[in-house]
Amino acid sequence: xxxxxxxxxxxxxxxxxxxxxxxxxxxxxxxxxxxxxxxxxxxxxxxxxxxxxxxxxxxxxxxxxxxxxxxxxxxxxxxxxxxxxxxxxxxxxxxxxxxxxxxxxxxxxxxxxxxxxxxxxxxxxxxxxxxxxxxxxxxxxxxxxxxxxxxxxxxxxxxxxxxxxxxxxxxxxxxxxxxxxxxxxxxxxxxxxxxxxxxx
Amino acid sequence: xxxxxxxxxxxxxxxxxxxxxxxxxxxxxxxxxxxxxxxxxxxxxxxxxxxxxxxxxxxxxxxxxxxxxxxxxxxxxxxxxxxxxxxxxxxxxxxxxxxxxxxxxxxxxxxxxxxxxxxxxxxxxxxxxxxxxxxxxxxxxxxxxxxxxxxxxxxxxxxxxxxxxxxxxxxxxxxxxxxxxxxxxxxxxxxxxxxxxxxx
DNA sequence: GAACTCAGTTAATAACCATTAACTTAGCAT
DNA sequence: ATGCTAAGTTAATGGTTATTAACTGAGTTC
Numbered sequence: 001x002x003x004x005x006x007x008x009x010x011x012x013x014x015x016x017x018x019x020x021x022x023x024x025x026x027x028x029x030x031x032x033x034x035x036x037x038x039x040x041x042x043x044x045x046x047x048x049x050x051x052x053x054x055x056x057x058x059x060x061x062x063x064x065x066x067x068x069x070x071x072x073x074x075x076x077x078x079x080x081x082x083x084x085x086x087x088x089x090x091x092x093x094x095x096x097x098x099x100x101x102x103x104x105x106x107x108x109x110x111x112x113x114x115x116x117x118x119x120x121x122x123x124x125x126x127x128x129x130x131x132x133x134x135x136x137x138x139x140x141x142x143x144x145x146x147x148x149x150x151x152x153x154x155x156x157x158x159x160x161x162x163x164x165x166x167x168x169x170x171x172x173x174x175x176x177x178x179x180x181x182x183x184x185x186x187x188x189x190x191x192x193x194x195x196x197x198x199x200x
Numbered sequence: 201x202x203x204x205x206x207x208x209x210x211x212x213x214x215x216x217x218x219x220x221x222x223x224x225x226x227x228x229x230x231x232x233x234x235x236x237x238x239x240x241x242x243x244x245x246x247x248x249x250x251x252x253x254x255x256x257x258x259x260x261x262x263x264x265x266x267x268x269x270x271x272x273x274x275x276x277x278x279x280x281x282x283x284x285x286x287x288x289x290x291x292x293x294x295x296x297x298x299x300x301x302x303x304x305x306x307x308x309x310x311x312x313x314x315x316x317x318x319x320x321x322x323x324x325x326x327x328x329x330x331x332x333x334x335x336x337x338x339x340x341x342x343x344x345x346x347x348x349x350x351x352x353x354x355x356x357x358x359x360x361x362x363x364x365x366x367x368x369x370x371x372x373x374x375x376x377x378x379x380x381x382x383x384x385x386x387x388x389x390x391x392x393x394x395x396x397x398x399x400x
Numbered sequence: 401g402a403a404c405t406c407a408g409t410t411a412a413t414a415a416c417c418a419t420t421a422a423c424t425t426a427g428c429a430t
Numbered sequence: 431a432t433g434c435t436a437a438g439t440t441a442a443t444g445g446t447t448a449t450t451a452a453c454t455g456a457g458t459t460c
Contacts, residue, residue: 009457032316033235185357207426249439250420254437
């Protein structure tokens with residue numbers, strides 16, 4: 001889209017920005033948005049304090065960039081699963097596999113997203129809501145093709161429930177410091193999601 | 201246990217205390233522990249500001265009372281389900297039914313418990329952890345009798361996943377202001393939990 | 401290489417907020 | 431009735447913190 005000057009300074013700036021976002025995700029996941037100071041955010045990224053304002057207009061804007069990014073990634077991944085052109089059952093399995101991978105590989109942002117959503121600015125909250133809704137509707141649509149007898153409200157409730165199921169590992173990790181059996185968790189969560197959605 | 205003076209003043213104090221706890225649950229659920237001031241907590245209960253210190257030694261202690269209470273209630277309910285003397289399958293259904301009822305009737309405390317756990321004092325955190333672990337072990341034990349081929353780690357992971365599934369409604373409510381079809385959510389969540397745990 | 405840009409720094413500034421102090425008053429016991 | 435207890439009030443107090451100001455210096459451009 002826009003031209004990249006590709007000079008050393010812009011590179012350094014881009015790097016600093018992603019380091020800021022990554023360390024912010026870890027800090028927010030651990031202590032919550034209001035439990036982290038701008039000083040904390042800066043020093044976790046190797047700079048101190050107000051330097052953060054060179055990259056984001058404020059603390060809330062940093063959270064916004066983080067959560068909008070996550071929501072976009074989730075939606076893009078979900079769309080890719082649908083675009084792969086499988087039959088409906090395989091598409092659902094692809095959605096489940098994608099979401100499980102996402103939750104296991106980025107537990108921090110998962111936790112921040114449903115913990116600090118309310119700390120977003122009005123505008124960021126609106127945008128995240130739109131992206132999240134679109135992601136949910138992907139699931140609702142596939143479920144509707146697979147189970148035409150279920151109403152849209154029920155399918156939406158089920159989609160949320162499956163997200164809760166899959167996103168539970170970040171929570172149990174955060175609560176108990178318990179490492180889930182590394183990769184061992186993946187097949188268990190996938191099977192539980194399929195069976196939970198299949199109905200009796 | 202201890203004698204109840206039963207005078208008007210102690211009654212009023214007990215009432216004020218429960219009002220404080222209830223409104224604190226609502227406020228914490230909405231804005232998070234660090235997003236609520238002592239002034240907010242007091243005025244939500246009809247008194248203003250430092251009066252809270254007549255009932256709790258501080259903000260953190262109030263959170264502690266709230267979460268220890270929830271954890272005790274959960275454990276008591278789980279023990280009741282086991283003590284009912286059903287066979288293992290019926291006991292599991294009783295556990296699921298109890299947890300679904302709890303999550304649907306007290307979404308606020310559910311949300312606070314897995315959002316603001318880290319804001320507890322060291323001692324309260326220890327106590328809540330012990331109670332939570334005991335509750336999880338009830339599930340792990342029943343699952344072990346029903347599915348002896350599954351290891352304890354897998355059963356624990358599955359218990360946590362089912363909690364995430366059932367606790368998802370507080371989250372979706374908080375995120376979207378979406379009222380789940382009142383009582384309509386209960387059977388759907390119960391069926392998903394059973395099927396998720398049943399394995400293929 | 402001279403002018404400029406801009407990411408960084410450290411020092412204000414201004415709220416906000418948990419907790420404590422000092423005081424008031426309604427209820428309880430003798 | 432009278433003194434005491436304790437729940438409540440409004441004013442400090444002290445610390446934390448988001449944000450802005452003023453300044454510095456390395457990298458970029460011409």
